[in-house]
Amino acid sequence: MGASVPERPVSAAPSAADIRRWRRYLADEQLEAAVYRDLAQRRSGEEREILLALADAEARHEAHWRALLGDGAGATMRGALRTRVLGFLARRFGSVFVLALAQRAEGRSPYDSDSDATAAMAADERIHEEVVRGLATRGRMRLSGTFRAAVFGANDGLVSNLALVIGISASGAPTHVVLLTGVAGLLAGALSMGAGEYVSVRSQRELLESSTPDPEARTAVADLDVDANELALVYRARGMSESEADEHAREVLRTHDLALTADPAVHAQSDEHEAVGTGLSAALSSFCFFASGAVIPVLPYLFGIEGLPALLIAAALVGLALLGTGAVVGILSGASPLKRGLRQLAIGYGAAAVTYLLGLLFGTTGA
Structure with missing residues (x-):
């Protein structure tokens, strides 16, 4: 039903633009089917069956565009860049990040507004998005505890140590003092984050365990x-x-x-245990990722750069890292990577600007 060809008046031959659009759709459907098959090779049981069924559905859509194109199908075009990237990631990794990207790709289907696509095809794409969302949610549940500690640890390290280093530097302190302050902030923050995350996760698991039958x-x-x-x-x-x-x-x-x-209650509690993660893994992730984020603002000073150039380089490096971590969160959550990256950047630079101004004030007043 989804592959039925829409009726077109005999006199209305497809334009060159129509042919190009249909060929692009055909290439995208072929790539998406290949992505689902690649992901299925790395899965077993029910998840494998679901992914193969999605690939078969994309093949139905492919047949629709082939029927419209007829002899005009020609050689296979390259699909959209995002679909090609998705295929590359699926072949190399097959992870929850690929499923999250596939979820966004299904949600951006143009079939709703294209009269050459059937209503059934547009409906298929909406349902595919929900199917992939469900599969991606399973992966998010499996890694959410450790991933949360890793991402927030890295962001805390980036923002807090950039703010600390910029604030001390703006006060007029010598370079070696700024460097020692940055290293001390790195160690203190990483240890505090690791200990806090361990206590938090262990306490949460203990509460869940006390409620398990x-x-x-x-x-x-x-x-x-x-x-x-x-x-x-x-x-x-x-x-x-x-x-x-x-x-x-x-x-x-x-x-x-x-x-x-x-008992459904037992299954629900088991899922919660899995989502929380373990205290040790969360603590180690939090420690390592806070340290990896906190070391970035210190790098210019470690290489002997001083003054304003060191501040600008530190800010630029942290900005790139914040964009990266924000984009990763955006991909995993199925949201726009660019928007999440810019949000992280604005928050980080906002905190750094406040401490820079305070550093200038304290340096000027001699406080």
Whole structure:
């Protein structure tokens, strides 16, 4: 149905612009199908089946444009740059970042406003976006704890140490003092971030663990009184309605299997544990990434550069790093990488500007 050719008046032959547009669509559909097949090769089970089904859907769209083009299909064109980049990343990495990029690509489909595409094709693209969003969400859940610590650690290191170095430098302090201050800020901040992240994640996991059903509770089922027991209250406390809880409790008493692992509440808590990550991995990521961010503003001073040139170089290096981390967050969240990068840049430079002005003030007043 999605590949049906729209009716065109006999006298209305396709223009050269139509042919070029259709050929570009054809190339994009071929590339997108290849991306999904490449991703499927790195997956197994249900995810593999879903990705292969998406590739088959793109093949239906490809058939639509081939039918419109007929003999005018010619040699395969190169697809859009973003689709080619997506294919390159899929072949090399096959990660959640590629799925996030694919989600954005599906969301930018031009078929809604193109009369040569069928309504079914436009609807397909909208559904494809949701399918890829679901797959990308699985990956985001798997890495969100460590990734969060890494990204925010790097950004904190970049912003805080740039602000510290610029503030001290603006006060008129000698270069060696600025360098020592930057190194001290790096170590202090990295240790503080690592310790704080470890305590935060461990505390969150401990709270989740205290809410997880006790597997040993299944041993009590065989001794429960069939006519008078509180087993149904367990399921009501987990969110079931009274009738559902009573029915489930009767089934458990009949089979003598508490089946805790089949409980939706247990699955939800398991997913939360996975999303939180481990305390040690989060702490190490936070420490390393804060340090990697905090060292960048110090680099000009490490190489002996002084004064205003050192400040400008430090600011430029940090600006590039902030754009990069913001873009990564944007890609992973399915948002615009450019907007996220510019937002990070504005926040970082805003903080640095405040400390620079304070440094000038304290240096002028001798405070």
